[in-house]
Amino acid sequence: MARSSLSHLSRCLLDTESRYHLIESLCLSLYYAFTKLRHYLLSSDYVVACQTDMVEWILAAEWWYNTSYHTSPKTSPFEALYGYAPPQMHQIAVPYNASPEVQVTIQEKEQMLKSL
Numbered sequence: 096m097a098r099s100s101l102s103h104l105s106r107c108l109l110d111t112e113s114r115y116h117l118i119e120s121l122c123l124s125l126y127y128a129f130t131k132l133r134h135y136l137l138s139s140d141y142v143v144a145c146q147t148d149m150v151e152w153i154l155a156a157e158w159w160y161n162t163s164y165h166t167s168p169k170t171s172p173f174e175a176l177y178g179y180a181p182p183q184m185h186q187i188a189v190p191y192n193a194s195p196e197v198q199v200t201i202q203e204k205e206q207m208l209k210s211l
Contacts, residue, residue, distance in 0.1 A: 102131075102132060104127065104128055104132075106127065116157075118157070160172070161181070162181040
């Protein structure tokens with residue numbers, strides 16, 4: 096089945112919205128599109144296409160920022176919030192019976208870590 100664009104939407108951001116992080120802006124754009132096109136989307140299957148690499152790198156950068164040591168508070172934001180040292184990315188436990196999707200995600204994460 097061929098894919099085609101349903102519609103192209105745009106709007107001006109409010110002053111506070113213009114200061115959103117990239118991931119928040121992405122969520123805002125999806126929310127806006129779903130609310131405006133709801134009557135089209137409810138009646139059929141659809142695919143949301145976005146630059147997933149960008150989202151993965153943004154989430155990795157957010158993780159790095161929140162788990163790295165900051166000189167002013169003399170701790171990481173994670174440790175200041177939760178009271179204990181943050182787990183490192185390579186310390187995530189995965190069950191032995193993980194689904195193929197999880198295994199692919201783990202392989203992608205390991206490749207991303209190697210490229211850092």
